[in-house]
Amino acid sequence: MRRALHLAALGQGRTSPNPMVGAVVLDAGGTLVGEGFHARAGAPHAEVGALRQAGERARGGTLVVSLEPCCHHGRTPPCTEEVIDAGIVRVVVAMTDPDPRVAGAGLSRLRAAGLEVIEGVATDEAWWLNRAFVHRVRTGRPLGILKWAMSLDGRTALPNGKSQWISGPAAREWVHRLRARCDAVIVGGGTVRADDPLLTSRGRRDPEPLRVVLSRGLDLPEQARLWDPAAAPTLVAHGPEAPAAARERLDALGVERLELTACEPHQLLEALARRGFNRVLWECGPVLAAGALSQGCVQDVAAVIAPKLLGGVPARTPLGDLGLVDLANAPFGRTLRLEPCGSDWIGQLNLQPGG
Numbered sequence: 001m002r003r004a005l006h007l008a009a010l011g012q013g014r015t016s017p018n019p020m021v022g023a024v025v026l027d028a029g030g031t032l033v034g035e036g037f038h039a040r041a042g043a044p045h046a047e048v049g050a051l052r053q054a055g056e057r058a059r060g061g062t063l064v065v066s067l068e069p070c071c072h073h074g075r076t077p078p079c080t081e082e083v084i085d086a087g088i089v090r091v092v093v094a095m096t097d098p099d100p101r102v103a104g105a106g107l108s109r110l111r112a113a114g115l116e117v118i119e120g121v122a123t124d125e126a127w128w129l130n131r132a133f134v135h136r137v138r139t140g141r142p143l144g145i146l147k148w149a150m151s152l153d154g155r156t157a158l159p160n161g162k163s164q165w166i167s168g169p170a171a172r173e174w175v176h177r178l179r180a181r182c183d184a185v186i187v188g189g190g191t192v193r194a195d196d197p198l199l200t201s202r203g204r205r206d207p208e209p210l211r212v213v214l215s216r217g218l219d220l221p222e223q224a225r226l227w228d229p230a231a232a233p234t235l236v237a238h239g240p241e242a243p244a245a246a247r248e249r250l251d252a253l254g255v256e257r258l259e260l261t262a263c264e265p266h267q268l269l270e271a272l273a274r275r276g277f278n279r280v281l282w283e284c285g286p287v288l289a290a291g292a293l294s295q296g297c298v299q300d301v302a303a304v305i306a307p308k309l310l311g312g313v314p315a316r317t318p319l320g321d322l323g324l325v326d327l328a329n330a331p332f333g334r335t336l337r338l339e340p341c342g343s344d345w346i347g348q349l350n351l352q353p354g355g
Ligand SMILES: NC(=O)c1ccc[n+]([C@@H]2O[C@H](COP(=O)([O-])OP(=O)(O)OC[C@H]3O[C@@H](n4cnc5c(N)ncnc54)[C@H](OP(=O)(O)O)[C@@H]3O)[C@@H](O)[C@H]2O)c1
Pocket: 147, 148, 149, 150, 156, 157, 161, 163, 166, 187, 188, 189, 190, 191, 192, 194, 195, 214, 215, 216, 217, 218, 219, 263, 264, 265, 283, 284, 285, 286, 287, 288, 289, 291, 316
């Protein structure tokens, strides 16, 4: 199963709306004869790749797979039938598929066909690997990571607004890799006006994550690196109050636009879940970040901490007002993972509860 999970992780950032899945086939004598993983949505499922590699040697053998095999006709035929036809006699799975079209029915189908099914092997690792997928299926929203870069004294910009660069090259590269694991990167209009950001993974993910701007007023520059479709696709989301002239300007630039029922983080995430997005990265300023957090749109925080002091009472901090009046209600996580990255540190926190 460890091998299957390792294979599954090779699909990181490319499988949405599907989960990451890895599979291994052992022949009747226990020798590894096939392996596969789900490389991207629309590509063959992990089990099918592993079974094809094993060929006739799968007959009488065992399939070890990180997620329950599917039993419905999606973009590909159901894997349960391929497993049965291949002559597999035993299936070992780490977790059931939370997708309501499967949800245990895949395992029932295998048992009904006379196969032995062993569940619950390395379930925690498998769940952790696919928790963004599980989160989207359960909540109807992609899992959200909120990222910021700050000085040790908690500032994200100088009092004059300058913020490039707080972190060093190694941490910026770490952020590119983080983007590569996400389906979208989200900022607010203010960040576009202030920074003209590129927001790509610098080629680490193909296709690049969707760059998303959430803006109420659509007072956005005519020229911005985000408008260049050669670098990555961009979507501008806004509410019903967005001025008609500004909408027309964006349309003329050829930028994709989405009107939400309300210009709120949760509305945006529900729209992105409908596009099949499992994981998004918030790279916005403090007010939008606080809004996203308050609306349950953030499950993880990634803070790049630079060994610098910026000072300034009016200088920006990572988070706007969360409306807290009691420390007991402050969002928290049980374990802060701190690791060095070049001259900086990276702190990662999984917020309780739910994950
Ligand atoms: N150090 C870091 O990690 C980091 C990261 C990101 C940004 N920054 C800095 O932060 C500054 C930008 O700050 P900002 O606060 O203007 O950031 P922002 O990311 O642009 O967020 C605020 C903007 O989001 C839009 N928005 C849409 N719906 C909203 C909602 N429901 N609630 C709140 N906002 C909503 C509004 O855009 P419209 O005004 O267009 O309507 C609003 O002005 C820049 O100087 C940038 O350098 C630093």
